[in-house]
Amino acid sequence: xxxxxxxxxxxxxxxxxxxxxxxxxxxxxxxxxxxxxxxxxxxxxxxxxxxxxxxxxxxxxxxxxxxxxxxxxxxxxxxxxxxxxxxxxxxxxxxxxxxxxxxxxxxxxxxxxxxxxxxxxxxxxxxxxxxxxxxxxxxxxxxxxxxxxxxxxxxxxxxxxxxxxxxxxxxxxxxxxxxxxxxxxxxxxxxxxxxxxxxxxxxxxxxxxxxxxxxxxxxxxxxxxxxxxxxxxxxxxxxxxxxxxxxxxxxxxxxxxxxxxxxxxxxxxxxxxxxxxxxxxxxxxxxxxxxxxxxxxxxxxxxxxxxxxxxxxxxxxxxxxxxxxxxxxxxxxxxxxxx
Amino acid sequence: xxxxxxxxxxxxxxxxxxxxxxxxxxxxxxxxxxxxxxxxxxxxxxxxxxxxxxxxxxxxxxxxxxxxxxxxxxxxxxxxxxxxxxxxxxxxxxxxxxxxxxxxxxxxxxxxxxxxxxxxxxxxxxxxxxxxxxxxxxxxxxxxxxxxxxxxxxxxxxxxxxxxxxxxxxxxxxxxxxxxxxxxxxxxxxxxxxxxxxxxxxxxxxxxxxxxxxxxxxxxxxxxxxxxxxxxxxxxxxxxxxxxxxxxxxxxxxxxxx
Numbered sequence: 001x002x003x004x005x006x007x008x009x010x011x012x013x014x015x016x017x018x019x020x021x022x023x024x025x026x027x028x029x030x031x032x033x034x035x036x037x038x039x040x041x042x043x044x045x046x047x048x049x050x051x052x053x054x055x056x057x058x059x060x061x062x063x064x065x066x067x068x069x070x071x072x073x074x075x076x077x078x079x080x081x082x083x084x085x086x087x088x089x090x091x092x093x094x095x096x097x098x099x100x101x102x103x104x105x106x107x108x109x110x111x112x113x114x115x116x117x118x119x120x121x122x123x124x125x126x127x128x129x130x131x132x133x134x135x136x137x138x139x140x141x142x143x144x145x146x147x148x149x150x151x152x153x154x155x156x157x158x159x160x161x162x163x164x165x166x167x168x169x170x171x172x173x174x175x176x177x178x179x180x181x182x183x184x185x186x187x188x189x190x191x192x193x194x195x196x197x198x199x200x201x202x203x204x205x206x207x208x209x210x211x212x213x214x215x216x217x218x219x220x221x222x223x224x225x226x227x228x229x230x231x232x233x234x235x236x237x238x239x240x241x242x243x244x245x246x247x248x249x250x251x252x253x254x255x256x257x258x259x260x261x262x263x264x265x266x267x268x269x270x271x272x273x274x275x276x277x278x279x280x281x282x283x284x285x286x287x288x289x290x291x292x293x294x295x296x297x298x299x300x301x302x303x304x305x306x307x308x309x310x311x312x313x314x315x316x317x318x319x320x321x322x323x324x325x326x327x328x329x330x331x332x333x334x335x336x337x338x339x
Numbered sequence: 340x341x342x343x344x345x346x347x348x349x350x351x352x353x354x355x356x357x358x359x360x361x362x363x364x365x366x367x368x369x370x371x372x373x374x375x376x377x378x379x380x381x382x383x384x385x386x387x388x389x390x391x392x393x394x395x396x397x398x399x400x401x402x403x404x405x406x407x408x409x410x411x412x413x414x415x416x417x418x419x420x421x422x423x424x425x426x427x428x429x430x431x432x433x434x435x436x437x438x439x440x441x442x443x444x445x446x447x448x449x450x451x452x453x454x455x456x457x458x459x460x461x462x463x464x465x466x467x468x469x470x471x472x473x474x475x476x477x478x479x480x481x482x483x484x485x486x487x488x489x490x491x492x493x494x495x496x497x498x499x500x501x502x503x504x505x506x507x508x509x510x511x512x513x514x515x516x517x518x519x520x521x522x523x524x525x526x527x528x529x530x531x532x533x534x535x536x537x538x539x540x541x542x543x544x545x546x547x548x549x550x551x552x553x554x555x556x557x558x559x560x561x562x563x564x565x566x567x568x569x570x571x572x573x574x575x576x577x578x579x580x581x582x583x584x585x586x587x588x589x590x591x592x593x594x595x596x597x
Contacts, residue, residue, distance in 0.1 A: 196456060199455065199456050199457075199458065200452065200455060200456060203455040203462065203466060204445060204448055204450065204452075204455055204462075204465075204466075205452050205455055207434070207438055207441060207442040207445070208442060208445055210431065210433065210434055210438075210442070211431045211434070211442045214431040214432060214433055214434070215429050215430075215431060217393075217429075218425065218429040218430075218431070219431075219442070220413045220414050221391050221392075221393070221413055221414075221417065221422075221423060222417060222422060222423075222442070222443040222445075222505060222506065222508075222509050223414045223417030223418055223422070223443060223444075223445055223446030223447075223509045224414060224442065224443075224445045224446070225414045225445075225446070226414070232452060326433070
């Protein structure tokens with residue numbers, strides 16, 4: 001079967017430094033220009049196109065990249081990823097309304113809170129594997145939502161209202177309806193996340209995660225401190241989710257426990273699996289499609305979720321590894337005595 | 340032959356009512372090739388599993404390099420200098436041969452996640468050095484040309500050898516080989532025997548489990564025989580071969596003997 005991923009990798013590898021920079025800059029420019037393409041076939045019929053770009057699309061992409069570290073790289077099934085998103089959002093909500101801190105100051109705090117809860121969840125949960133881990137994380141996601149639903153300080157079912165927008169930087173002002181500004185902000189975070197994942201994947205940590213995913217016992221017996229790496233994967237995944245949460249809260253200006261249901265965890269998981277577990281470009285593509293599609297086919301009105309489900313089922317049957325599967329091409333064998 | 344690198348003292352391993360190892364004691368001397376043989380179910384692989392920390396022993400003591408291994412985490416045992424291969428190949432199939440060896444060296448690395456993220460010089464230097472070392476090991480074991488191939492796509496014999504190279508990647512003092520010749524043809528076995536000797540000559544100590552008698556007898560300096568979890572012989576290959584208890588364990592007793 002035609003392999004889009006390999007084709008892409010081939011083009012990338014055939015380029016020199018200049019070519020690669022050109023491709024990267026070009027790609028970023030096209031993606032950054034997406035808000036201006038609302039008039040084209042890309043337009044979403046009912047929802048505002050630019051707002052769809054921010055949420056769900058860009059937000060899903062960011063979260064999918066984060067979840068991919070946990071599921072795709074290290075093979076740990078996390079069904080409660082929404083918890084970190086919620087923790088980031090509530091950190092923003094609380095600090096944004098109760099203190100003078102602005103979004104940019106809260107962002108690192110929100111990330112730190114999410115990472116910290118990643119440790120709280122990870123240390124006991126990661127002693128377990130497979131199904132058991134999945135169930136614990138599922139429970140964790142629900143606990144966070146239920147705590148938010150019952151804790152007076154978090155506004156119970158009313159949630160938190162009047163969360164401030166980010167203050168302007170470099171003369172760019174954030175209004176709640178200036179979607180493209182939020183979109184570009186998220187784009188920067190996405191680029192940072194991509195950079196982080198690509199850097200780590202190519203080195204020691206990436207190989208350790210990979211070995212854990214493929215055979216954890218063998219990894220441990222050959223000297224990989226598996227527990228440490230699993231907690232790291234959790235914590236890094238959580239940091240990305242937390243960052244997404246902070247921006248989400250200061251975009252919607254209002255958050256409630258209903259925004260953080262299990263459905264989000266499942267959707268992000270679907271993005272990762274649909275796009276191609278373990279391959280960051282696949283995961284991004286998956287998140288774009290799954291974020292965009294329900295709004296694009298909104299003209300089908302009630303049938304759109306049916307079609308959406310059908311696409312998922314078909315896709316998983318035809319390409320179980322996702323649209324852009326995990327890399328694994330081999331270079332040609334170079335025989336030493338080849339003449 | 341002088342000091343022991345590893346010493347098992349009265350090691351007993353029980354699973355419920357089953358005694359997999361009963362009061363087994365032996366040692367492996369530095370720079371020695373010790374063959375560990377015995378019929379199926381004798382407890383050979385259990386010996387590997389208790390040394391590497393897969394199982395915690397019921398009683399007894401295992402001393403490695405002067406220190407007890409009791410309660411030490413698995414990856415830390417590897418860090419102290421024990422590495423093993425698996426009887427049923429357990430390579431990381433989706434990684435290249437080179438990556439397999441590089442990953443096993445993880446325990447000895449100093450550069451952390453953060454320096455990897457920002458590409459600090461220590462991380463880059465280490466990466467470069469590990470890569471060179473891994474390639475050296477693959478060359479040493481005779482499969483250097485396969486370094487860029489995915490482990491799962493390698494021919495069976497190469498996978499077996501890669502298991503050894505990967506274990507050596509963990510920079511062990513003691514190398515545990517679990518049936519490295521399983522499924523090999525006679526020519527490959529001869530080659531493997533030479534490789535094992537070469538590994539010893541490079542300064543490693545080898546504990547070898549193997550079913551193929553001719554291979555064990557040829558490469559081992561000393562042979563320990565297990566039967567039903569008991570040690571029944573511990574001697575030079577020649578003497579073990581003539582030991583009536585060993586012959587009995589393998590072939591059974593003639594009916595009129597008792």
